[in-house]
Amino acid sequence: MVQYVGVHDLIRLIRLQGIETVLRELAEYIEDDFRRWPAFDKRPRLASHSEHGAIELMPTSDDALYSFKYVNGHPGNTRDGLQTVIAFGMLSDVRTGYPLILSEMTLLTALRTAATSAVAARYLARADSRVLAIIGAGAQSEFQATAFKTLLGIDTVRIYDTDPDATQKFCDNMKNSGLSITIAASSQEAVEGADIITTITADKQMATILSDNMIGAGVHINAVGGDCPGKTELQADILTRGRVFVEYTEQTRLEGELQQMPEDFQVTELWEIIAGNKKGRRSARDITIFDSVGFATEDFSALRYLRDKVSGTSFCKTLDLLANPEDPRNLFGLLNSSVPDEECSFE
Amino acid sequence: MVQYVGVHDLIRLIRLQGIETVLRELAEYIEDDFRRWPAFDKRPRLASHSEHGAIELMPTSDDALYSFKYVNGHPGNTRDGLQTVIAFGMLSDVRTGYPLILSEMTLLTALRTAATSAVAARYLARADSRVLAIIGAGAQSEFQATAFKTLLGIDTVRIYDTDPDATQKFCDNMKNSGLSITIAASSQEAVEGADIITTITADKQMATILSDNMIGAGVHINAVGGDCPGKTELQADILTRGRVFVEYTEQTRLEGELQQMPEDFQVTELWEIIAGNKKGRRSARDITIFDSVGFATEDFSALRYLRDKVSGTSFCKTLDLLANPEDPRNLFGLLNSSVPDEECSFE
CATH class of the missing domain: 3.30.1780.10 (ornithine cyclodeaminase, domain 1)
Incomplete structure (x- = not known):
């Protein structure tokens, strides 16, 4: 069984x-x-x-x-x-x-995606991170907020979505979470003062949810929404300014923010940081980007x-x-065997 | 649901x-x-x-x-x-x-494998075929016998397996099938006078279950057992003498009897015969071989x-x-929703 x-x-x-x-x-x-x-x-x-x-x-x-x-x-x-x-x-x-x-x-995928985001952020975000901006209040948003609170000690979330109903749903679901929630009027407003930014929008297109001028020194970007061919969320300049971390390079080049970059664009696989082979964040002013697409492991x-x-x-x-x-070779015998003959009719 | x-x-x-x-x-x-x-x-x-x-x-x-x-x-x-x-x-x-x-x-796979064998044989075997030889009395053998009886009008089966217990199991399972069953003492004896030969042995190696001198004119060979890399059942000469039919060429070259043949060895895909694009059996003296490995369709x-x-x-x-x-975006809401709180304990 x-x-x-x-x-x-x-x-x-x-x-x-x-x-x-x-x-x-x-x-x-x-x-x-x-x-x-x-x-x-x-x-x-x-x-x-x-x-x-x-x-x-x-x-x-x-x-x-x-x-x-x-x-x-x-x-x-x-x-x-x-x-x-x-x-x-x-x-x-x-x-x-x-x-x-x-x-x-x-x-289970919603849970593992949020948990993976938080694991990556523990290695890549500043240790004193307390404010999380979330752009996109869809199905993954509350899982992200909860994982960052639980695993990183985030205490404040600034949420933005183009759809006020989605934002309201997020606030309703989070009302007993212990998090301080602020509704932002724009992506720009949401990311102001945020230590960590999660982008998790749903549009299947090359979009610019975050532009380079919105990103200050020291921020960690958790880019979750750009996860299939033809879908990205970040302006390419951000990827050049910061350091990019991925799950499995081959897949992220096809599906992640990396779609926008040349094939030899330098990235670091997350496992190397976790295994201690390479360094994650190097200074409080680093911009780190986790270009997450989700991986089978x-x-x-x-x-x-x-x-x-x-x-x-x-x-x-x-x-x-x-x-x-x-007897493993007697598969056919199952058809003659003692399976109970229940009352049944075939219509 | x-x-x-x-x-x-x-x-x-x-x-x-x-x-x-x-x-x-x-x-x-x-x-x-x-x-x-x-x-x-x-x-x-x-x-x-x-x-x-x-x-x-x-x-x-x-x-x-x-x-x-x-x-x-x-x-x-x-x-x-x-x-x-x-x-x-x-x-x-x-x-x-x-x-x-x-x-x-x-x-269901045992059933579809046998049904596919019989469908192929309807296009490739002689229409007057009545005697089936089965080499290998494993889990698939009874399904083959039943499918050929049902779909081709086979009335006699000659069975051979190196293991007498397996042969006995076959005979027990087939005793009410209406088929006339003969136990053969060797592969050679089993195939004598057979119109159709199914090879369905289990050894994972390059074996010679059928050699060229055993195969007379007009026979259809249903080669089912050679179905993964490193496993074949037929002497290569047979493939050269007869015409070979396959499900999906790319896969059969890796997994079927075709492993033994050069990459440009000529085969015909079964669907072309069924769709009427190409001719299956051309004469009563043709040797036809269905090199079956099983395919997703x-x-x-x-x-x-x-x-x-x-x-x-x-x-x-x-x-x-x-x-x-x-609300599809409110996946998180399921966790707060009205799922009945049954009596349950977690240990």
Whole structure:
């Protein structure tokens, strides 16, 4: 049997543990896996594009575990009241190839994206950072605010979105968070005095959410929204002025802010900072940019965390996903075997 | 919600419908999809190799539907009483990226492999074929015998396996099939007088299950067992003497009997025969070889069939795999929402 964590059970888990605990624990798994980066089999995601959007498979593995995530990106879905992005994933045993756990990953991806942002910021932002600007109050915004509060000690969030309803939704969700929230009238106003800036807008186009003149010395930019071909958020000048950090260079050149830069533009992979091979922030005046597009190892970490957390508890069910005859060669025998003949009709 | 067909429900479906009906209906879907081959987005499978085996993702899509299959291949698994190959898969809506149905695919793959073999043989074997030789009495053998009986009117099967227990298992499973079964003492004896030969052995090596002198004029060879790098079953001379048909050339050159042949060795893709673009068998004396490795479109067909067959019936359950907040941007709101607070404890 394969363990299964559905939306309902994951929500129960997060509510019972508290989202801050979940983010803190998840961040440890993500950090641990970045630290042992060379142990992973890495490749760009496998995307299937249509006029409506993309469906992607994101596999990775180490010596013991294999994971993949199924995730779509359909910008027009919100028109029909559907999610732009939904996801699920699976963790398997490399030794046998058998699946271990299947999980919803729409919520889990939102958590791991925010946790990854916060892990990166711990190495790249100034240690005295207290004010976070968030540009874009979409589905990821509250996860970002909560992760930065939990993992970095952010106490103030300045939020901006072109849609006042989205901003209101953000404020409603954050009202008991303990964060001081300010609604800004523009991106410019949001970033004034911010130590860290998260850009997480949804438009699928080359946009300029942040221009160079808005970025002061010492700021850390967490660029999350530019995450697919044809979608960027930062003016290219910012990337030249600051130092750029990425997850997996090959993928970020295709999908991240790096799309705007020449192919030999110098970047540093985040894992090298976490592993201690290279230095992150060098001075209080550095501008650091985490050009984040999301990578398969982060999903691996999230599934590994989830499995350790829920195995054997009431937070997972079991699925009969695997045909397992007593004699492995006698698959056909299952059709004659003693499966109970329930009352059933076929219509 | 996503529809889910587990092992238990699939077995119930097959038992209630009868495996012959299922194979016949499935074969129609497979044939229809081969006929519209150019409509599919095709690519080689994405494999992750380890010392223990391989884990593969096999995606494909047309304008309306996307499918992928997860499948492993771990030759050492039988030692531990596990299946060498287990699989599951999913069909999704290209327009929204949302999953439609998740299914076990260990049994479903066995069915689609046999149905594909029979579909190919209908175009490539002599119409008066009545005797089938099967070399290898493993997990796929009974499915092959049943598909050839149902779809081609085979009435006699000559079976050979190096392991008498496997042969016995085959005979036990086939005892009420209506087929006349003969146990052969060697491959040579099995193929004597056979119209069609299925090779479906399990050894992961370059083997010679069939040598050139065993193959008479007019025979159709259904080579199913040579299906991964380093594994073949036929002596290369046979491929030169006969005409070779494949599913997807690029993949078969890596995984099929074609591994033994030069890169420019002439083959014909099966879909061209089914679509009527090219001729299959040209005379009663032709030797035809279907060098089958299994392709993603066959899984697509199987999932499409299953969905049409079980949607809305008791043969599928539903899974809460997709987080679906009322306001798509308010994913975070799910964590504060009215999910019932059941009695639960976290240990």
